[in-house]
Amino acid sequence: MKVDLPLPTIKSLSELYDQFLIGEVGEIQLVLASQWCRFDPRLGEIWINYMSKNWKNYNPLELRTKVHQSPWPSSFAVLIEHLLLVESRALFSDWTQILLRDLSPNSFQLYFISLRKIAGKLMQKDLSHNLFIFEKWGYFCSEPLVALPAHQTLVPKKRRLHILSKFVKRKKRFSVSEYMNELGKHVSRRTAERDLQQHPNLHVVGNTKGKRYYTREKGSTS
Numbered sequence: 001m002k003v004d005l006p007l008p009t010i011k012s013l014s015e016l017y018d019q020f021l022i023g024e025v026g027e028i029q030l031v032l033a034s035q036w037c038r039f040d041p042r043l044g045e046i047w048i049n050y051m052s053k054n055w056k057n058y059n060p061l062e063l064r065t066k067v068h069q070s071p072w073p074s075s076f077a078v079l080i081e082h083l084l085l086v087e088s089r090a091l092f093s094d095w096t097q098i099l100l101r102d103l104s105p106n107s108f109q110l111y112f113i114s115l116r117k118i119a120g121k122l123m124q125k126d127l128s129h130n131l132f133i134f135e136k137w138g139y140f141c142s143e144p145l146v147a148l149p150a151h152q153t154l155v156p157k158k159r160r161l162h163i164l165s166k167f168v169k170r171k172k173r174f175s176v177s178e179y180m181n182e183l184g185k186h187v188s189r190r191t192a193e194r195d196l197q198q199h200p201n202l203h204v205v206g207n208t209k210g211k212r213y214y215t216r217e218k219g220s221t222s
Contacts, residue, residue: 004071005032016029016043030047034075060099074104130159155183160191164196176196
């Protein structure tokens with residue numbers, strides 16, 4: 001049975017921050033924070049940093065029950081996806097599999113609630129540059145909740161190629177770095193180069209740092 005979720009207030013968020021700071025975070029507070037971070041990205045960052053050090057202190061079966069009772073279980077899963085990018089131990093993978101088993105993605109919606117101006121630039125970017133750690137669980141968001149190790153590919157291939165198609169219409173000459181910037185730097189250099197090499201309307205000039213990609217003129221085969 002789903003449990004009603006109170007809306008966060010400045011006071012309740014401050015109290016929850018303090019609980020994470022002193023390390024007194026029970027399962028209820030952990031799940032509550034995973035829901036409230038949709039209203040407060042800073043809380044998501046605190047949650048991820050805390051759990052990267054303390055995940056072994058929680059029984060995944062007991063935690064799983066409370067996650068399924070929350071309004072947005074998939075929001076909890078989004079936070080776990082962030083952890084999977086920084087925690088590679090096999091035991092953690094087993095822990096998350098128990099926790100996330102039978103968890104369904106949300107019906108697609110913006111991850112953040114009331115934090116984007118309707119039809120504003122940030123909302124449009126969330127829709128067009130969605131990251132797989134959100135997309136996998138039915139959300140739109142273009143920025144991770146915490147700084148992740150550099151050079152990881154977070155934008156799905158289908159979305160990257162759609163962005164690239166629009167990019168080459170605006171830019172007739174560009175570098176790999178410029179394409180990576182277009183993706184918010186959420187792509188590895190190797191993956192970015194592979195995307196460009198496989199694009200049928202681009203040809204490359206130069207080597208290494210001086211390499212530039214040019215849009216082929218219609219009818220050109222060079």
